[in-house]
Amino acid sequence: MVDARSRTSGVNILKEIEARGLKAVRFSFADQHGILRGKTLAATEVRGALERGVTVTSTLLLKDTSHRTVFPAFTPGGGVAMPEFEGAADVLMMPDASTFRVLPWAPDTGWVLCDLRLQDGRPVPYDARAVLRKALEKLGEHEFIAGLEVEFHVFRITNANLRPADAGQPGTPPDVELLTTGYQYLTEQRYDLIDPVVQVLRGGLEQLGLPLRSYEVEFGPSQFEFTLAPLGGLAAADAMVLLRSAIKQIARRHGYHATFMCRPKLPNVMSSGWHLHQSLAKGGRNAFSAEREDLSDVGKHYLAGLLAHARAACAFSTPTINGYKRYRPYSLAPDRVIWGKENRGALLRVIGAPGSSATRIENRIGEPAANPYLYFASQIYSGLDGMATRASPPPAAETPYEAKAELLPRTLTEALQALREDKVLRAGVGEAFVDYYCRIKDAEIARYNLEVSDWEHREYFDLF
Template sequence: MTDPRGPTVGIEPADTMVLFRTAVKQICNRHGYHATFMCRPRIPNVMSSGWHLHQSLVSRKDSANVFMTSEPTGLSKLGKHYMAGLLEHARASAVFSTPTINGYKRYRSYSLAPDRAIWGRDNRGVMIRVLGGPDDKATRLENRIGEPAANPYLYMASQILAGLNGIDRQLDPGPSADTPYETKANLLPTSLREAVFALRDDPFFREALGEKFVDYYVFIKNAEIERFQSTITEWEQREYFEMF
C-alpha cells in the first residue's frame, strides 16, 4: 500500500497469508493430518502461537527505508512516531490482531508474549520490538501482539491506520522498556469482550473505518462471545458438578 504523503507501507500482502493458511490445511488434510492455526490449542506441553507482524515504511522517491537512521537509537523520528501510533491504539486494535476468545489466553506475564503496550529493542516480552541498528536497511518494527487466526486484511489495515495517525500527530512512544512485565503502561485487553468494548468506544477507528463497519464488527464478535458463554465447558463440569 502507498501513503499519498510519500512513503510506501512495506508489509507482505494479506492475500499471501490467506493462501498460506489454506494451502497448509489442504495439504495436511490430503495426507491424513489436521493443521490448525488456533492460538492456544488444548495440547499438553504446547506453547501458544503468535503472529508477529514486521512493518517498515519505504520512500517512493528513492526506495529508502525511512525508519532507518544513522543515530545510535536505531530508529528514525518518523519511525518513532509510527510506533507511538501503534502503541496509542493498541487496545482498540487488539480485536483485529487477536479476534478469537482463545487468543487472549496467550497474553500472560513472563511468557514471551506481550501484556501491555510498550516497546523495546532486544526484548521478547514487549509488544513492539525495534529491529535493526544505525544505517541498517532492514530496520523495522516487530509487533508481537497478533495471533495466527487474525484476518490479515483487518490486522494490517488497523496497523497502517494507527501508525500513520502517530505520524500525523507526531506522537512520542516514550522510553524503551527493560522490564516489560513491570513497566507502567496501558494493559492490553485480557479477553475478547474487553477488546470489543475498547473498539466500540474508540473514536479514532470509528472515524477511520466508519461507524457502520465498527458497529457490525462489534455485533458479530458479541454474538461469538454469547455463543461461548452459553456453552458448558469441561472446567465448569469438573469444578461444580460434584461440589454443589
C-alpha cells in the first residue's frame, strides 16, 4: 500500500520527529465539507501508521455540518450502497508524507494530511481529495493553477459559552466583540489596529510554509483578507484547508474567534467571499495567455465552459445555506452568469493583457467555507467541457448588474437542483458522489426549514 517514494518520505518524517523531539503527530483528512478530521498519535506509533495507515470510522463521511450522521449506517450498504461502510466500519487514513509539517502553535506536534482508503487499498469514493485528483488527471498535459484570495472575520471572544447547557449539535457559538468598526477599506490606521492579530497569524502561517502574498483590512468590521501565491491544483487545495484550520486554531489560542462563515449574524458585519484565480499551464507556459488578445482560444473555451456550468457549480463553490445571502446587486458579489474584462461585478473576471504571463480568470462566486477539492474539481470539469466542445463565450458584460443573463441560484436548494440536472458535472465528479453530496446538503436544508427564524417571529407573532 506504500510505494518506494512514500517510504522514503516517511523515513524523512521519522528523522524530523526525532531531530525536533516531537511527542505527537496529527493525522488528518479533509472531509466532505473541507473540515479537517483525524487522530493524534504518539510519536512512537508514527512508524507503523506511515506503513499501515490509521483507522477512522466511515461515518465521518456521512455527516452534515451539524456533525449528525444523515445516512443509516447500520443497514446493508451503510446507507451508501457500500458493504465496506456497513456497521460504521473503519476506513484508512493513508498519510501523504509530502504534506508533513510541524505545527508552530501546538508544542512538540507534527501534522500530516491523508488520503482515505478502503481496507483493501482502494480509494474511498467519497474522499474529496480523491475527487480532485481524478479531475486533475483528466487535464492531461495541462496543469491547473490556482491563486487564493480569501476573506474572513476575526473577533475577540468575550464569552466562550462553555456551560453544559451550551453543548449540542451544533452548540452555542461564542459571544464576540469587534477588533475594528470597519468601513475604512485599506486604510493604514485600520490595518494598524488589526496588525497585532495579523502578526500572530502570519507568524504561524509562514512557519507552515504557506506562500502568503498580502494581508489586508477588508471593508467590513473585523474583516480580513489574505492572499496566497499561485500553486498547482492539489497543493493549492491542501493549502486552503490548512490555512483555514491554522487561522482558526491560532486565533483561538490567543482569545480570538476566526470564522470563514460567509455572513455572520452580527450587526453591521459584511459578507466574506473567496475569489478563485485560475489558469491552465502547458509546458511551463500560461495556456490562457495570447500574443494579440486578452485571452487565448484555450482560455476562451475554458471561460465558456465555466459560464455554461456556473449554476450547477454553485453547489460546490457556495455549499452553505448562509452563502447565498451574499449575492446582492451592487455589492461586489455576482448575481448572474456573465463575465467581464477587469470587472469586479461580474461572476468571471478576466485579468490580463496581450502577452501577459499572469493572464487568468477570477471566479468571484465562492464563499470561504467551500471545500476546495470539490470547488476546484467543478471548475476543471466545467472548463474541460468548454475546451472539448470548443465553445465560445458571449460578449463581455459592461453593466454586470443590469445585463440580460441567467441569474445565479438564490438558494442552496436551487443550486443542488442545478447540479442534479448538469450531465457534465455529474459525469465528472461522479453520479454516486453527486447523489451522496446532495443528500447531505438536503439534510442541512431540512433542519434549516424546521427552524423558526427571528424574521418569522417579528413578522407574525404580534400581527396574528
